[in-house]
Amino acid sequence: MGEYPVYDDGVYDAFDVRDERFRAYGDAIAGSVAGKVVLDIGTGRDALWAVAAARAGAAHVYAIERQPDVAAQARSAVADLGGRVTILEGLSTGIDLLTPAQVCVSEIVGNIASAEGAVAVLADARRRLCAADCLWIPFRMQTWAAAVSLPEGARTLAAEGRPYVDRVFAAVGRPFDLRLCLGGPAAELLVSSAALVESLVFDHRRAPPDTDEVASAQLTVEAAAARMTGLLLWSRIAVSPATSSREIDTLSGGTRGWAPVYVPLGATEVRSGDRLDVTWRRSTSDDGVHPDYHVSVAVPGAGELLVWSSPHHGGGFRETDLHRELFPS
Structure with missing residues (x-):
């Protein structure tokens, strides 16, 4: 928001x-x-x-x-x-x-x-x-990723979120497939290891982070067998470089300031030990400030890459099964 x-x-x-x-x-x-x-x-x-x-x-x-x-x-x-x-x-x-x-x-x-x-x-x-x-x-500031299995029947748009959806659509000028966060104990849905896909360090002794970035990561499936439905993306924030400083992991539930983002990819069967190759791309949108994201995941045995594109504004509406389910009309 x-x-x-x-x-x-x-x-x-x-x-x-x-x-x-x-x-x-x-x-x-x-x-x-x-x-x-x-x-x-x-x-x-x-x-x-x-x-x-x-x-x-x-x-x-x-x-x-x-x-x-x-x-x-x-x-x-x-x-x-x-x-x-x-x-x-x-x-x-x-x-x-x-x-x-x-x-x-x-x-x-x-x-x-x-x-x-x-x-x-x-x-x-x-x-x-x-x-x-x-x-x-x-x-x-960091972004971490892991594969998740979101159960059938759990995909409903929270009533308290609906007014904000309308306001986001109004700000952009039309409906689009906006990013969605998961409520509840999202960490319980993980079926793989977690990996770092974005790390932004702000320090006068270093060059500033690049506005556009391509990164790769590998996730290992840890569940015996699972129906992977997408990825979870969440932030970790270190407020200070001091070793004694708290690092805020927004997946742990210790703050209401942030929530993990659910990336719908379509259901795919995975097994323990499978390696999931993730490619992460961040590019600045045409407003010169906010990023667009593109994520692809290679799954063993799958014929095609699983792909998620999420522009800051623009893009299509009801293009994923999840968005068609949440926005039936």
């Missing part, structure tokens, strides 16, 4: 929950911002990390929010901080700062790590808004 964006109070209330995500970000901010100029990209309704940075002793915080109504709410949230936080309305790519930021905090991490445009947005911030030795929070 954050790609379009279609946030509301229900979503922002979930961001306020004191879970593993909240504690990890809070600890990283508290340990790094004292006396420094801080940039918070995508500050949100409650300006959570801008407020945390100000209270941790930041010299000043610039907090950017693209949605006018949300920016107004964020100004109210920082009103009692004595002017130490400046809310800037608009896209970070269209805003300049008087003083380069020494710490950049962002939570533009998608359910697929790069999906909210972090690669392009943070590369622009690095070029124009941040000091050469800027510290980045989070330090690393």
Whole structure:
């Protein structure tokens, strides 16, 4: 939902929950911002990390929010901080700062790590808004993949998700086969090992991540025999390079901030020990920010590759069995 964006109070209330995500970000901010100029990209309704940075002793915080109504709410949230936080309305790519930021905090991490445009947005911030030795929070975002078997009868669109579907379609201008997350204990559905398909490291000592990427990975089927129906993609986030820093694994259920993405591939029989060769492609869409994805999986004995294409916007509607089932008309 954050790609379009279609946030509301229900979503922002979930961001306020004191879970593993909240504690990890809070600890990283508290340990790094004292006396420094801080940039918070995508500050949100409650300006959570801008407020945390100000209270941790930041010299000043610039907090950017693209949605006018949300920016107004964020100004109210920082009103009692004595002017130490400046809310800037608009896209970070269209805003300049008087003083380069020494710490950049962002939570533009998608359910697929790069999906909210972090690669392009943070590369622009690095070029124009941040000091050469800027510290980045989070330090690393990753996407992991595993094969899953989704049982028959479990594929229903959650009632609480339907209003957001309509709003995403409205933002794009028409229906399309949008990405879908799984609720419930998704880890129980895995039938293979997990593998890293995307790793984005933000560190002034390294080159920024490439906007387009091709990667390969191999999954090993661990179930005795299974009916693989697709892949699961989920994020892992390291907020700080410190070895003591918490890494947030969004598959574990320790946060409500993200959920795993289900990639429908059609039912395929697999057996223990089968090697599944995965090719992952990320390319920037025509908006210059959000990625399009293309994933193919080679299964032993299968005549053709199993393929999933998911553009940020555009693409067809009801092109997969799953989308035809969830959207019958």
